Amino acid sequence: MGTLLSAVAVLAVTHALINRVGAALYVPVCVAAAAVLVLVARRAGVTWDELGMGRSSVRRGLRWGLVLVGAVVVVYAVALAVPFTREAFVDRRVAGLSGAELVHRVFVRVPFGTVLLEEVAFRGVLWAVIRRRWGAGWATAGSSVLFGLWHIVPSRGLTRSNAAVEAVFGTGGTGVALSVGAAVVGTALAGVLFCELRRRSGSLIPPVALHCALNGAGYALAWLAVRAG
Template sequence: MSWSARRVSALVAAVVTLAASTTLANRVLPGWAYPVCGVVAALVLVALGRVAGCSWADLGLSSVRRPALVGLAGAALVAVVFGIALAVPGLRTVYQDGRVGDPDFAQLLWLTCGRILFGTVLIEEIAFRGVLPGLLGATDERWSWPPILWSAALFGLWHALPALAIGRNAAVHAVFGATPVVVLQVLAMAAAGVAGIFLHWWRHLGRGVLASVLVHFTTNAGGLTLAVAMR
């Protein structure tokens, strides 16, 4: 891949945009603005990718049908995993999370279809499975580890602030209860990086970001719904 000054500048601007976005969303803005921040940041990132010379295919935004079918297949697999977790009592603690509170139906709808879909999934998939891999040289024609690993590493760093509350999950507390918060934070960030590689595989298989969006949304929204149901 040819590294032009325009592409390098776009990459730096994308990282700065993400750093500003996660800081604003997690530390500055009110809750209602969380998805708005995600949508605005996603649009800025797509614009940066296009200005840098990335095609729509490079960004994972060139098609719908195949990514949708592959994403729905992935979402079905996630649903099966949730079903197994519900059927096995020993696995239910994974979804007992003190961070979910006690939302009613309307609040749950807002959390899943507002905050999670637009404030979390959209920005993360556009950024870490679309724009950043595209700027780093990833293509759908072949699997290329360097851009995927770099994007996954940045995805892990992106979770630095949210990871501070990971200890409130019952399963995590049961296993790592006496572990210092900073260690839990690093472990959570590493786990997010691994998840980023997995999600990129769905994007690669589906030839589009929509595939990983559907898998990611089902995982997060489904997990939250189960956590609320088992509170």
């Protein structure tokens, strides 16, 4: 129980930091937090295999990852090509990004900041620690609920940045509350999917690959959608 509480405490401190530090410190803070979480788990006796980082599952994880990335790219490309679904990609948060800033966001901030920390934390350390004590079902449920709650703060600006979200939930306090609630539930359900990929493959690689593809390609397509009008 102490290991679980320590991991949650590390995440709480990290969450406070990354929502306050500038963009230049975001990735270093995420990398440092991921390293601390792994250290906490390893000191408690959690093995590399339990963390989804064992050598035995690398090949299987890579195969799964490639398929998942390909599927995301195809689905996103089709969605961008259809006018009805294209609006969902129009996100004002990426409208002002230059090409260089977009490349940094897709190839640095997302994989080495957001995805590294969240996958190590929620599908690696928390999932392994909870599974040891209560089993895989509770590990998936617990880590996914925490994953959803992790997204409360980042979701508060959805109605201002995305026209499709604003159209569904409206504006004002009620719209923000509803959109945040939907985002928390949605990310928790995504967490269940990521955990299941982790459980079935025995590796963190598939959820990492899917997470990178969803976020990275999502930024790229949002940037293109804004410029396509």
